[in-house]
Amino acid sequence: MNKLIKWGLPLAGLGVLAAGWWLGLAWAPPDREMGDVQRIMYVHVPLQWMAMVAMLLNFVAAVSYLLRGNASWKLDSTAESAAEVGLLLGTLGMVTGAIWGRPTWGVYWSWDPRLTSEAIMLVTYTGYLVLRRFVEDPDKRATWSAVVAILGAINLPIVWFSVRWWRSLHQVQSSPKTVDPQMVLPLRVSAIGLLLITIFFLITRYRLALAERQAEVALPDALPEASGSVVSNAHKVA
Amino acid sequence: MNRPAPIGLLRATLALLRKDLLIEWRTRARLNAIVFFALATLLMFSFALGPDTRLLEKNAGGYFWLAILFASVLALGESFRVESENACMDGVRLAPADARAIYLSKALGNALLLVALGTLLLPVMVALYGVKVVTGFVDLGCVLLLGSLALSAPGTVYAAISSNARARDVLLPLLLFPLVIPALLSAAKATTLVLQGDPMNQLNSWLGLLLGFNLIYWGVGFLLFPRIIED
Amino acid sequence: MTVRIPDTNPLAMPSLSAAPALALHDVSKRYGRRWALARLTYALPAGRSLLLTGHNGSGKTTLLRLVATALGPTAGKVEVLGHDAVQERDTVRREVGLLSHASFLYEDLTAQQNLVVLARLLGHPSPGDVADTLLTRVGLGRRSDNAVRGFSAGMRKRLAIARLLLKAPRIALLDEPFGELDPAGIHDMEGIIAELKASGVTVVLATHLVEQGLTLCEERLHLQDGRAVAA
Numbered sequence: 001m002n003k004l005i006k007w008g009l010p011l012a013g014l015g016v017l018a019a020g021w022w023l024g025l026a027w028a029p030p031d032r033e034m035g036d037v038q039r040i041m042y043v044h045v046p047l048q049w050m051a052m053v054a055m056l057l058n059f060v061a062a063v064s065y066l067l068r069g070n071a072s073w074k075l076d077s078t079a080e081s082a083a084e085v086g087l088l089l090g091t092l093g094m095v096t097g098a099i100w101g102r103p104t105w106g107v108y109w110s111w112d113p114r115l116t117s118e119a120i121m122l123v124t125y126t127g128y129l130v131l132r133r134f135v136e137d138p139d140k141r142a143t144w145s146a147v148v149a150i151l152g153a154i155n156l157p158i159v160w161f162s163v164r165w166w167r168s169l170h171q172v173q174s175s176p177k178t179v180d181p182q183m184v185l186p187l188r189v190s191a192i193g194l195l196l197i198t199i200f201f202l203i204t205r206y207r208l209a210l211a212e213r214q215a216e217v218a219l220p221d222a223l224p225e226a227s228g229s230v231v232s233n234a235h236k237v238a
Numbered sequence: 239m240n241r242p243a244p245i246g247l248l249r250a251t252l253a254l255l256r257k258d259l260l261i262e263w264r265t266r267a268r269l270n271a272i273v274f275f276a277l278a279t280l281l282m283f284s285f286a287l288g289p290d291t292r293l294l295e296k297n298a299g300g301y302f303w304l305a306i307l308f309a310s311v312l313a314l315g316e317s318f319r320v321e322s323e324n325a326c327m328d329g330v331r332l333a334p335a336d337a338r339a340i341y342l343s344k345a346l347g348n349a350l351l352l353v354a355l356g357t358l359l360l361p362v363m364v365a366l367y368g369v370k371v372v373t374g375f376v377d378l379g380c381v382l383l384l385g386s387l388a389l390s391a392p393g394t395v396y397a398a399i400s401s402n403a404r405a406r407d408v409l410l411p412l413l414l415f416p417l418v419i420p421a422l423l424s425a426a427k428a429t430t431l432v433l434q435g436d437p438m439n440q441l442n443s444w445l446g447l448l449l450g451f452n453l454i455y456w457g458v459g460f461l462l463f464p465r466i467i468e469d
Numbered sequence: 470m471t472v473r474i475p476d477t478n479p480l481a482m483p484s485l486s487a488a489p490a491l492a493l494h495d496v497s498k499r500y501g502r503r504w505a506l507a508r509l510t511y512a513l514p515a516g517r518s519l520l521l522t523g524h525n526g527s528g529k530t531t532l533l534r535l536v537a538t539a540l541g542p543t544a545g546k547v548e549v550l551g552h553d554a555v556q557e558r559d560t561v562r563r564e565v566g567l568l569s570h571a572s573f574l575y576e577d578l579t580a581q582q583n584l585v586v587l588a589r590l591l592g593h594p595s596p597g598d599v600a601d602t603l604l605t606r607v608g609l610g611r612r613s614d615n616a617v618r619g620f621s622a623g624m625r626k627r628l629a630i631a632r633l634l635l636k637a638p639r640i641a642l643l644d645e646p647f648g649e650l651d652p653a654g655i656h657d658m659e660g661i662i663a664e665l666k667a668s669g670v671t672v673v674l675a676t677h678l679v680e681q682g683l684t685l686c687e688e689r690l691h692l693q694d695g696r697a698v699a700a
Contacts, residue, residue, distance in 0.1 A: 329573025
């Protein structure tokens with residue numbers, strides 16, 4: 001099982017991703033308006049999707065952490081690894097998006113609601129990870145970063161909405177996208193490939209994070225036998 | 239001397255707010271600091287842009303809220319520094335005071351301070367940038383109130399966190415700035431409309447957005463704050 | 470400093486309450502990798518007072534803070550007068566008073582204002598009068614309008630004990646009450662503790678001055694590395 005995750009998952013992911021990219025670069029037709037430039041979509045869009053998946057995982061882990069009464073290091077580690085992987089994928093997605101934007105719109109950056117929310121998402125999760133580095137106490141770190149993760153995640157739809165509103169009052173053209181069915185297949189294949197790689201990253205980072213927690217938190221089995229002779233209640237720590 | 243019956247959330251909030259205002263009144267440390275800081279910020283904008291009054295007037299709404307945002311970082315941090323001296327926060331928690339009352343009192347106190355700051359900055363904007371209040375002071379008051387509440391609701395949560403972390407001075411703006419972008423955007427936009435006229439009747443939409451932002455973050459802060467300060 | 474302890478709730482009389490004043494069931498508290506308390510089990514019978522001894526870092530302060538509900542146990546169960554310190558936290562908080570290393574005092578408020586703030590939180594109808602009475606009792610009557618910032622360590626200790634008395638607790642948790650006091654102050658503090666006991670308050674005393682402690686307390690718990698050992 002372990003070997004399968006360590007070698008099988010990334011190899012399968014790379015294979016599928018290579019197939020997807022080959023389909024995208026060689027098999028799919030060039031875009032009618034943008035030409036071959038548009039082919040960066042097969043890299044860019046899956047990156048964005050996986051970044052969203054990772055951030056969603058971070059949000060779910062943060063909410064579950066706060067709902068659980070006892071400190072759950074597994075949920076805390078899940079949240080940390082998801083935020084880190086999501087930040088990596090999101091940054092790559094942003095860079096590929098800017099590379100795409102330059103020949104398409106003539107600029108690397110536009111104040112488009114999606115781009116803006118994504119930039120704010122990256123800053124938000126950078127703050128989240130910085131907070132984690134700046135709090136020594138593992139219990140406090142877990143709780144506080146969960147609160148920050150929830151507030152930051154709630155903010156993203158509000159940002160998207162308010163920026164859209166802000167821009168729409170400025171009358172900026174929207175960019176309608178019509179997707180050729182021959183573009184859908186390579187996109188899907190690339191997305192599946194990247195999903196496998198993302199899962200591999202998440203699992204690897206999660207194991208590291210959990211090992212870090214176990215190194216800085218004394219686990220219940222480090223406790224001595226019950227002291228005193230009166231009671232030995234059922235002893236439970238999450 | 240018998241023990242009186244425990245007090246409710248509202249009375250606890252008011253008692254704590256009264257305490258914070260009393261400390262503020264006795265030292266005036268926070269208000270003085272943030273007023274001068276915000277004034278300096280407004281002044282710096284005029285130097286950074288050069289003596290083009292038309293440009294300054296056009297952007298006044300944005301500069302006004304940036305000055306308040308920068309000053310709010312100082313005010314928020316200071317509001318929890320008072321509690322960390324002599325572990326006063328423990329004293330209040332163990333009194334016992336409802337953690338949610340602590341949140342409400344801190345957030346309201348910070349909002350009040352920002353409203354006072356905004357009120358003091360307005361004449362300065364008139365003098366420095368040559369702005370005029372076109373649609374009326376009631377509108378401006380609404381924007382100021384809703385904007386200040388919107389900055390202080392998440393700001394209080396983050397100040398409570400960063401006041402106990404290392405490098406708190408870096409951490410608070412890093413966490414707060416991305417979060418308050420929608421509030422900053424709508425408050426600045428609404429202020430611009432108030433100062434330059436609102437021919438297309440957009441002011442209410444921006445006030446509505448601010449109100450929604452407030453409802454969400456006051457609610458979330460109210461729910462989550464106890465988890466931050468209780469062990 | 471002559472202190473008349475307020476008449477406490479008649480329920481505080483030991484004969485009426487069957488539950489132990491304090492019960493620790495297999496309690497552990499972890500700070501990061503360190504176990505400050507490791508599976509501690511102990512019960513303090515109602516009506517008895519407890520002396521906590523042990524070296525620095527042995528877990529005395531952690532134990533007091535757990536009982537005061539300033540901290541939550543990592544594992545195990547703390548019961549105070551039969552109430553669970555986690556489930557019924559607010560009830561426990563009303564019953565216990567903590568005199569801690571940190572004074573819980575606002576430096577920028579006067580002695581009187583510090584007590585008034587707490588009295589308001591506790592719901593006293595006339596907080597000012599209660600505060601004045603207590604200030605006179607702890608010998609700070611003439612300094613009541615001075616800011617705490619100018620107080621000596623001994624005066625702070627007196628004000629902190631007035632803060633504790635204001636709560637009229639049934640359990641008084643005293644963490645090094647004799648620290649920073651001159652001989653006269655130590656004598657006064659012994660008087661206060663004796664009177665607290667006489668009025669039916671359970672005293673839990675953590676101190677290095679074992680002799681003083683042994684004359685004041687019937688029970689003794691010696692901690693070493695977070696575990697109970699024979700003294």
